[in-house]
Amino acid sequence: MSGSITADGQLRIGLTGGIGAGKSTVAALLAEKGAAIVDADAVAREVVEPGEPALQALVREFGPQVVDDDRALDRQALAAAAFVSAERTAALNAIMHPAIAARTQERFAALAASPVVVHDVPLLVEKRMGAAYHLCVLVDVPAPLRLDRLVRSRGLDREDAQRRIAQQADDAQRYEECDAVLDNAGEPAALRRAFDALWTERIEPFALALDSGRAQPAAEGPEGEPATEAEAAVRAHAPARLRRRLEHCLAAAGASTETLSAVTAEPLGFRLETEGLGGAEAVEGALRGGGWLAADRGLRVFADPVQPGRLHLR
Ligand SMILES: CC(C)(COP(=O)(O)OP(=O)(O)OC[C@H]1O[C@@H](n2cnc3c(N)ncnc32)[C@H](O)[C@@H]1O)[C@@H](O)C(=O)NCCC(=O)NCCS
Numbered sequence: 001m002s003g004s005i006t007a008d009g010q011l012r013i014g015l016t017g018g019i020g021a022g023k024s025t026v027a028a029l030l031a032e033k034g035a036a037i038v039d040a041d042a043v044a045r046e047v048v049e050p051g052e053p054a055l056q057a058l059v060r061e062f063g064p065q066v067v068d069d070d071r072a073l074d075r076q077a078l079a080a081a082a083f084v085s086a087e088r089t090a091a092l093n094a095i096m097h098p099a100i101a102a103r104t105q106e107r108f109a110a111l112a113a114s115p116v117v118v119h120d121v122p123l124l125v126e127k128r129m130g131a132a133y134h135l136c137v138l139v140d141v142p143a144p145l146r147l148d149r150l151v152r153s154r155g156l157d158r159e160d161a162q163r164r165i166a167q168q169a170d171d172a173q174r175y176e177e178c179d180a181v182l183d184n185a186g187e188p189a190a191l192r193r194a195f196d197a198l199w200t201e202r203i204e205p206f207a208l209a210l211d212s213g214r215a216q217p218a219a220e221g222p223e224g225e226p227a228t229e230a231e232a233a234v235r236a237h238a239p240a241r242l243r244r245r246l247e248h249c250l251a252a253a254g255a256s257t258e259t260l261s262a263v264t265a266e267p268l269g270f271r272l273e274t275e276g277l278g279g280a281e282a283v284e285g286a287l288r289g290g291g292w293l294a295a296d297r298g299l300r301v302f303a304d305p306v307q308p309g310r311l312h313l314r
């Protein structure tokens with residue numbers, strides 16, 4: 001389902017959260033700022049339209065009751081059959097996710113000229129897709145409140161919503177994979193304020209740095225104490241996320257990460273022996289595409305103004 005980080009100068013954001021957290025609400029705020037949105041739920045609907053091979057595979061796997069008289073997918077019937085156990089959900093995913101991934105690649109390719117592309121993807125954490133984006137944003141709401149909102153304002157069946165939550169990641173796993181948290185347990189106005197701060201302090205300068213190809217000199221890491229437990233957890237996992245990002249973009253260039261080592265904690269620093277890596281240009285391009293911009297001879301800086309990271313090439 002993920003696109004790899006390829007289009008030069010483009011900021012790619014992964015947007016996620018448990019069912020009913022408010023991803024669509026945040027995606028609308030991002031679109032207002034001019035970001036292009038790829039909506040995984042919408043792509044998932046397209047690949048099961050009548051005549052699509054994934055629809056036929058669903059009928060073979062789950063039986064004829066998952067289509068109606070017009071041979072269109074009965075979404076409620078499929079949800080009832082698929083979310084009963086981890087094994088049945090895995091069977092659903094095995095059919096759907098390759099089809100979604102192929103269509104998603106096409107979407108990203110068509111948006112190569114957009115400065116900011118957002119992938120709204122409910123299962124980003126479950127599928128450990130975070131390293132494929134420069135920044136992952138989590139919309140965070142405790143599960144019981146999500147359940148109430150889904151039942152009250154969207155009319156979703158409570159048991160269905162509960163079963164889906166049981167097949168999704170938990171909060172601790174989300175804090176490991178995501179770089180920024182938007183708390184949406186309060187009023188919509190509070191979400192908008194938090195979003196505006198994230199846009200101004202992080203997304204906009206990050207996108208400008210990638211677009212210009214120049215690392216920002218002030219990148220010294222997060223300031224002050226984390227305001228919430230969620231933020232503290234997110235920050236604690238930053239070194240591991242940055243390392244996964246580095247490994248992801250180097251692997252895309254076919255370069256070995258055997259000599260990649262962590263050297264400093266503050267600011268976060270890594271070292272990579274480039275001798276014998278081969279394809280210097282491919283490695284350069286992959287690092288740039290991954291958000292690691294040239295700052296000095298032998299030094300790359302990850303362009304996230306809040307979670308910078310340095311890479312020393314030897
Ligand atoms: C089972 C289906 C037909 C139910 O359709 P329905 O219209 O009721 O829900 P919709 O597609 O709008 O999804 C709503 C939410 O359910 C949750 N959800 C959907 N699929 C899954 C899944 N495989 N595992 C866990 N949660 C899921 C997500 O939070 C999603 O945002 C549909 O969800 C589906 O095709 N799911 C498989 C594809 C998939 O994994 N989609 C998630 C995005 S990649």
Ligand SMILES: Nc1ncnc2c1ncn2[C@@H]1O[C@H](COP(=O)(O)OP(=O)(O)OP(=O)(O)O)[C@@H](O)[C@H]1O
Nearest residue numbers: 018019020021022023024025149153154186187188
């Ligand atoms: N701060 C809020 N206060 C009250 N209700 C909210 C708030 N934010 C979102 N909602 C409502 O909660 C429901 C879920 O929000 P939204 O559709 O944005 O979530 P989502 O994460 O996209 O959902 P899904 O996982 O189903 O795709 C919607 O009915 C929305 O109007």
